[in-house]
Amino acid sequence: MSPTWTGLFGNLALVSVLVLLWGFISEQSHIIPRLMRRIGYGLLCGAFCYIVIAYGTQILPDFKFDLRHALLGVASYFGGPISALIAGSMASFARLEVGGAGTQPGLIGIAISTSVGLVMHYATRRRQHLISSHVLLSCALMFGLGLSFVAVPAELRLDLLRSVGLPLFGLNFVATLVATILIGRQLHQRDTVQINRIYARMVQELPECLNAKDRDGRFIAANSATARLMRATSADDLIGKTDFDFFPADIAEQFRKNELDVMNNQTSAWIDQQVLFPDGKLIWLSTLKAPLYDQSGRVIGLITRNRDISEQHKLDEMKDQFVSTINHELRTPLTSINGALALLAAGAAGPLPEPVRRLVDVGHSNARQLLNLINDVLDLEKIESGSVAFDPSPVVLQDALKDAAFGFEGYLPEKNVRLRMRDQTGGKITINVEPLRLQQVLHNLISNAIKFSPKDSEVVLELTRDAAEIHLAILDEGPGVPPEFESRLFKRFEQADGSSRRRMGGTGLGLHIAKEIAERSGGRIWYSRRDGRVTAFTLSFPATTSKAAVRTEHPK
Amino acid sequence: MLTVLFVDDDPDIRFIAEMSLGFDPGFRVRLAGSGAEVLECVQDEVPDLILLDMMMPEMDGCDTFAALKDKLDPMPPVIFVTARTRSEDVTRLIELGAVGVIPKPFDPLQFAALVRGIIG
Numbered sequence: 319m320s321p322t323w324t325g326l327f328g329n330l331a332l333v334s335v336l337v338l339l340w341g342f343i344s345e346q347s348h349i350i351p352r353l354m355r356r357i358g359y360g361l362l363c364g365a366f367c368y369i370v371i372a373y374g375t376q377i378l379p380d381f382k383f384d385l386r387h388a389l390l391g392v393a394s395y396f397g398g399p400i401s402a403l404i405a406g407s408m409a410s411f412a413r414l415e416v417g418g419a420g421t422q423p424g425l426i427g428i429a430i431s432t433s434v435g436l437v438m439h440y441a442t443r444r445r446q447h448l449i450s451s452h453v454l455l456s457c458a459l460m461f462g463l464g465l466s467f468v469a470v471p472a473e474l475r476l477d478l479l480r481s482v483g484l485p486l487f488g489l490n491f492v493a494t495l496v497a498t499i500l501i502g503r504q505l506h507q508r509d510t511v512q513i514n515r516i517y518a519r520m521v522q523e524l525p526e527c528l529n530a531k532d533r534d535g536r537f538i539a540a541n542s543a544t545a546r547l548m549r550a551t552s553a554d555d556l557i558g559k560t561d562f563d564f565f566p567a568d569i570a571e572q573f574r575k576n577e578l579d580v581m582n583n584q585t586s587a588w589i590d591q592q593v594l595f596p597d598g599k600l601i602w603l604s605t606l607k608a609p610l611y612d613q614s615g616r617v618i619g620l621i622t623r624n625r626d627i628s629e630q631h632k633l634d635e636m637k638d639q640f641v642s643t644i645n646h647e648l649r650t651p652l653t654s655i656n657g658a659l660a661l662l663a664a665g666a667a668g669p670l671p672e673p674v675r676r677l678v679d680v681g682h683s684n685a686r687q688l689l690n691l692i693n694d695v696l697d698l699e700k701i702e703s704g705s706v707a708f709d710p711s712p713v714v715l716q717d718a719l720k721d722a723a724f725g726f727e728g729y730l731p732e733k734n735v736r737l738r739m740r741d742q743t744g745g746k747i748t749i750n751v752e753p754l755r756l757q758q759v760l761h762n763l764i765s766n767a768i769k770f771s772p773k774d775s776e777v778v779l780e781l782t783r784d785a786a787e788i789h790l791a792i793l794d795e796g797p798g799v800p801p802e803f804e805s806r807l808f809k810r811f812e813q814a815d816g817s818s819r820r821r822m823g824g825t826g827l828g829l830h831i832a833k834e835i836a837e838r839s840g841g842r843i844w845y846s847r848r849d850g851r852v853t854a855f856t857l858s859f860p861a862t863t864s865k866a867a868v869r870t871e872h873p874k
Numbered sequence: 875m876l877t878v879l880f881v882d883d884d885p886d887i888r889f890i891a892e893m894s895l896g897f898d899p900g901f902r903v904r905l906a907g908s909g910a911e912v913l914e915c916v917q918d919e920v921p922d923l924i925l926l927d928m929m930m931p932e933m934d935g936c937d938t939f940a941a942l943k944d945k946l947d948p949m950p951p952v953i954f955v956t957a958r959t960r961s962e963d964v965t966r967l968i969e970l971g972a973v974g975v976i977p978k979p980f981d982p983l984q985f986a987a988l989v990r991g992i993i994g
Contacts, residue, residue, distance in 0.1 A: 642958075646929055649957050650884055653979035657890035660982045666893055689979065754961070 322482045326489040329370050329385035333493045336366050337500045356397045360404025363393035367409035380418035383482050387431040388493035391459045394435030396501055406432040427466030434462045447506045452498035456491050527624035530610055535560045535574055580607045581617050602628045641699055648692050656685045694827035701834045708838055710750040719779045722760035735771045740780045747788055749859050751839045759832045763792040763855045770796030791856040798853040807845055808833040879921035881906045883930040890982055898986035909933025921950055928956035953992055
């Protein structure tokens with residue numbers, strides 16, 4: 319082996335020491351500020367350059383061959399301009415001290431390597447941990463090293479290249495690659511540790527209980543909220559234990575069964591459960607369980623999130639209680655007021671003089687209005703809070719429309735509005751809805767239609783279907799909805815004309831309730847105007863969402 | 875002539891019910907303000923029909939109904955008058971043995987006819 323090879327291999331050993339020391343500085347990131355670290359990297363690489371230049375094997379009288387290019391490249395690539403400046407200066411100083419005919423090309427080489435590293439530093443700022451960046455840097459450095467040979471006197475150039483070219487380029491390349499990969503990995507690891515620390519801290523402080531278990535149900539990680547919930551002394555106390563260490567066997571068994579389901583089916587599970595804790599406390603838990611995978615996608619356990627929703631449950635109960643109380647307490651006096659006024663108005667206490675009768679009418683109609691409002695508000699509350707069960711059952715729409723129409727016989731007789739069915743579906747249509755709620759919506763739409771119809775006109779109950787939907791439209795010849803009001807039509811407490819509230823006795827909640835019911839039944843409700851003279855409120859139910867839900871029976 | 879016992883803790887509603895039921899000349903109306911009063915009342919005379927309010931302090935409609943069942947044989951028909959008219963509530967009351975449920979607030983002009991309709 320030629321002395322060049324031997325000398326350069328010696329340099330390579332130094333590079334490994336450099337990586338070690340670099341890692342040492344980089345790990346102190348929490349006590350040494352960044353600027354100081356960069357100065358440190360510069361000094362470190364500068365010192366190593368000094369060693370390899372000043373004490374490296376001298377093969378030819380005026381020339382020095384070593385791994386300074388790798389060292390300088392690494393310093394500026396990772397350390398930026400400050401490290402580059404320091405390391406570059408120290409290397410130049412060392413080269414000047416050695417002197418000789420090779421000084422000029424040597425200094426040029428130092429300048430080129432430092433610059434190449436610096437360019438790569440900025441070019442790959444956020445991607446310094448990628449192997450491809452490292453390879454690119456190594457190649458660029460070798461190109462720079464080649465360029466520095468231009469400064470060597472022409473008659474020496476070929477001889478020099480022939481004798482030291484291979485080890486010089488080869489080992490500089492290898493040294494750069496090895497050093498960058500190792501340092502890159504260190505940095506990556508440092509970042510990972512830091513990110514992990516941040517995540518761990520976030521999870522620790524989360525008020526929700528988070529934990530992870532292995533396949534056998536042993537805790538492998540938990541936050542402090544979990545420890546508090548389990549009445550464990552600390553999160554560390556949980557590690558390695560199972561639910562069987564904290565709960566009676568039957569409860570732990572149930573948990574285990576849920577967890578096995580999650581791991582075997584590889585699906586997440588939401589469970590709202592009431593759990594009796596060992597200290598006798600009964601707690602409502604909202605639980606999410608999801609499988610935990612390793613890199614190859616194999617299930618290695620599961621993660622669990624628990625939230626104590628006891629308070630929420632208590633609030634819900636209190637609200638139900640409150641609504642029920644309000645219901646009773648408001649209705650009772652109104653029942654009396656309404657009843658008394660109705661009896662008075664009907665002449666149960668004898669005939670009334672005209673002004674008294676009018677006053678009683680005012681009182682009576684307003685009391686009725688108030689009662690309607692309370693009914694609507696309570697209704698809406700029940701629907702929106704989800705406390706109304708929507709138990710769908712098959713309803714024949716034709717029959718439902720007939721039932722709804724039947725209820726309007728004798729309604730507002732002075733208007734003389736006729737109800738007419740127009741069925742264009744050619745067969746009985748059955749859909750799955752909650753029958754009483756459908757009636758409620760139909761009742762609301764039909765009474766609106768009649769209220770706003772002109773005298774002696776017609777309200778049409780129309781049934782049609784297209785490929786996508788079944789439409790149930792209530793048509794009237796009334797004035798319709800002013801265009802500027804259309805967007806607010808189905809919002810609560812909105813009425814096109816404030817005075818109509820008094821005149822028509824509406825509460826401004828009817829259409830909003832109808833919309834809520836329609837949507838909760840899987841349909842929609844919408845308004846349109848036909849030919850500029852017919853007002854249509856349409857209930858549409860999807861015809862295709864499920865074959866079981868919609869069925870057309872053709873008459874035999 | 876049918877004797878109808880109307881039970882409600884609210885005196886105003888008792889008064890209105892008395893007047894409303896009075897529209898039917900075939901009804902003789904008696905009133906009671908609590909479950910205890912009902913039990914006292916039926917000792918003198920067993921009514922032909924009992925209209926029972928659900929929400930009353932101390933003994934509610936169900937308690938009163940149960941106490942009457944223990945005491946009377948045969949039991950006169952009972953109609954509940956209640957603000958709780960969700961279908962499951964109504965079903966529960968019918969299962970308990972009521973012959974009907976009239977929702978509160980009732981229309982005083984229709985009340986008597988409604989009661990007639992239920993007892994047939």
